Amino acid sequence: MATLQQRHNKFRAKVRIPKKLRDRHGNREFLYRTLTAMDRPSAKAEADAWEAGMRSEWLSIQAKGNANRTTLRSIYEEGRKAALAGEYLIEMDGEDDPAETGIEFEIDKLAEEVGARELSEAETARLGGLQDALSELQGKPLSPRPEMELSLSELADQYLDLWATQGGLKPTNTRQQKEATFRLFSGYIKDRPIREVRKAEAAGFMDELRRLDPKWAKSPKAKEMSWAEIRKTFGGNDKGLSASTLNRHVRTLQELWRWAEEREYCEGRNPFSGLTIKLKAGRNQLGYLPWTADELNTLFDPPPARQDVTEVMVVALHTGMRLNEIASLTLSQIKQENGVHYIEVEDAKTEAGNRQVPIHPRIGWLAELEGKPESRVWAGFNQEGPSRNAGQDASKEFSRFKLAKGFTDRRKVFHSFRKNVTQIMERKGVSENEWAQVLGHERGFTYSRYSPHGITLERKAELIGLIDYPEVQLPEPPVVRG
Numbered sequence: 116m117a118t119l120q121q122r123h124n125k126f127r128a129k130v131r132i133p134k135k136l137r138d139r140h141g142n143r144e145f146l147y148r149t150l151t152a153m154d155r156p157s158a159k160a161e162a163d164a165w166e167a168g169m170r171s172e173w174l175s176i177q178a179k180g181n182a183n184r185t186t187l188r189s190i191y192e193e194g195r196k197a198a199l200a201g202e203y204l205i206e207m208d209g210e211d212d213p214a215e216t217g218i219e220f221e222i223d224k225l226a227e228e229v230g231a232r233e234l235s236e237a238e239t240a241r242l243g244g245l246q247d248a249l250s251e252l253q254g255k256p257l258s259p260r261p262e263m264e265l266s267l268s269e270l271a272d273q274y275l276d277l278w279a280t281q282g283g284l285k286p287t288n289t290r291q292q293k294e295a296t297f298r299l300f301s302g303y304i305k306d307r308p309i310r311e312v313r314k315a316e317a318a319g320f321m322d323e324l325r326r327l328d329p330k331w332a333k334s335p336k337a338k339e340m341s342w343a344e345i346r347k348t349f350g351g352n353d354k355g356l357s358a359s360t361l362n363r364h365v366r367t368l369q370e371l372w373r374w375a376e377e378r379e380y381c382e383g384r385n386p387f388s389g390l391t392i393k394l395k396a397g398r399n400q401l402g403y404l405p406w407t408a409d410e411l412n413t414l415f416d417p418p419p420a421r422q423d424v425t426e427v428m429v430v431a432l433h434t435g436m437r438l439n440e441i442a443s444l445t446l447s448q449i450k451q452e453n454g455v456h457y458i459e460v461e462d463a464k465t466e467a468g469n470r471q472v473p474i475h476p477r478i479g480w481l482a483e484l485e486g487k488p489e490s491r492v493w494a495g496f497n498q499e500g501p502s503r504n505a506g507q508d509a510s511k512e513f514s515r516f517k518l519a520k521g522f523t524d525r526r527k528v529f530h531s532f533r534k535n536v537t538q539i540m541e542r543k544g545v546s547e548n549e550w551a552q553v554l555g556h557e558r559g560f561t562y563s564r565y566s567p568h569g570i571t572l573e574r575k576a577e578l579i580g581l582i583d584y585p586e587v588q589l590p591e592p593p594v595v596r597g
Contacts, residue, residue: 117166119158126150128162136173164200167193171244175237184266187240191263194244199251218249236262264308265380271297274374295332296367299324302342309372310381317368317386324361328352358392365390404526405534408586418590419516423493425590427509428532432589433475433582435536435554436460438513438529439506442496447488449474449481455576456482460555470555473576480592536582543581553578 120127128148132140140146148165152158171194174186197203203217222245229238240263247257265273275293303320304312323346331337331349340348369387376382406414411432418425427441434441440460448459456474458481474481484492496505496512513529533554540550552569 117162119155119162121155124153126152126155126158126162128158128165130166130169133173133177136176139176160200164197164202166197167200168197168202171197171241175235175241177237184262185269187236188263188265190237190240191244191247191260194241195248196244198245198248212252215249215252218245218252221245222249259310261308261311264310266301266306267304267309267312268297268301268306270309270375270380271301271371274371292363293367296364297371299342299345299364300368302345308380309375312372312381312386314384314386317390321361321365321390323350324364325355326350326352327356329354329356329360362391402526403528403530403534404524405538406527406531408584410522410527411535411584411587413520414517414522415588415590419512421495421512422593423495424509424512424516426593427493428513428529429589430478430481431529431532432535432584433477434458434472434579435533436472437506437533437555438509439504442493442505442509443498444492445488446484446486446490446492449484449492451482452572455572457572457575470552471572471575472553473572473579475579475582477582477589477592535584539582540578545578545581549574550578 117128117130120129126149128150129145131145132143137143146169148162150158150161150165152161171190174190174193198214198218198221201214201217203221204213205217205220206213222242225238225242225245234242243260243263247260250257271294275290275297278293279290300320303323304316327345328349329352331345334349337345337349365387369385372381372385372387376385414428415425419428427438430436430441431438436458444458448461450457450459456479458472458474460470460472481492491505493505493509497508498505499507510529517527537550537554549570553575
């Protein structure tokens with residue numbers, strides 16, 4: 116930054132010379148310039164314009180050979196900013212504009228310095244900044260300069276930084292997933308600007324993704340691999356990524372294009388549109404099914420070796436709660452009101468997910484637990500990922516257990532316990548708008564409008580009391596731990 120010094124009625128600007136260029140300026144450490152402005156705001160603007168011009172020139176000198184895109188953009192922007200701010204003003208007789216005359220003089224001076232040889236990338240960037248400043252002053256339209264535009268990875272970084280500032284975001288893996296998508300695609304297109312992306316490239320990228328090993332991202336080495344290395348190591352897989360995973364990648368890139376288009380980094384039809392895969396129930400979509408009584412008996416005879424896995428299974432069967440809601444449960448969430456013990460489900464993904472779930476008599480031991488409020492009921496499950504999600508570890512443990520029992524159907528998972536509760540409610544003739552308030556589903560529009568406060572806690576307890584598995588031999592309640 117140029118600093119201002121005031122002496123008497125005049126201002127002087129001072130800027131530090133880069134060490135490597137001081138021999139060009141008599142080995143001095145600083146350059147000084149007496150300014151024409153008479154007030155501090157004007158002097159500051161004049162000093163900034165002078166410094167921008169010097170920075171552009173110095174960067175151009177320092178950037179020998181093939182400079183990176185960021186450096187070239189800095190040379191371009193600094194030179195253009197200086198020219199527009201009036202750094203190169205030249206007063207001449209006649210009607211010529213001093214700013215335009217000065218810029219034309221700088222262009223001619225650069226041409227003399229280069230002579231007959233080819234312009235370097237840095238000199239081309241500086242020349243582009245001067246030419247665009249001149250065109251802007253003359254009111255001529257500017258055409259995008261591809262070499263000056265942000266690469267896809269740079270643009271994605273800006274997008275993610277702004278995306279992360281939106282209110283209400285919860286700690287999740289979403290940012291890492293978006294970063295992975297952008298890293299893969301930028302590698303595929305050799306990190307060119309998004310403006311250059313065509314429909315064929317977008318479709319080709321999705322074709323390549325479709326053949327990746329579904330477990331490629333779990334390899335620690337994959338994070339350090341280039342796109343070419345990932346494709347060579349994990350590509351050509353017969354099964355490939357699931358349709359839902361491919362759709363997540365497509366939607367992430369669709370979002371980036373829309374965001375970039377609003378900021379004029381690209382224009383035209385979104386090349387990622389129309390590339391989502393229509394999910395088919397029972398094939399691409401997991402149409403989860405409830406466990407049958409026989410299957411539940413198999414699961415619990417014998418039960419899991421880990422007591423905590425057994426307990427969360429029983430709790431799910433008697434509450435319909437999601438796995439992470441159970442695995443992350445703390446003692447502070449176990450409450451009582453008007454004689455009803457209940458679990459306060461907090462920080463859910465939707466407003467409807469935040470709810471009170473009465474404790475079924477079969478799991479009444481939960482209400483007897485003692486300890487610090489912040490203590491987790493099942494501390495044995497590791498909290499993983501940015502959201503400190505205990506459900507991920509619990510899910511892995513349950514998956515290992517059910518596979519060992521011979522259950523390989525992708526429609527029979529931990530979420531199926533929730534389906535068992537839904538099935539009971541439906542067979543008991545409970546209104547969907549009522550049991551939705553226990554399970555954490557959205558209520559119907561009419562009901563939520565005319566009954567905004569929902570059913571009482573006592574009514575919820577009545578609904579939970581309907582849950583019963585007479586044909587299933589459930590494990591004995593655990594000994595209450597203090």
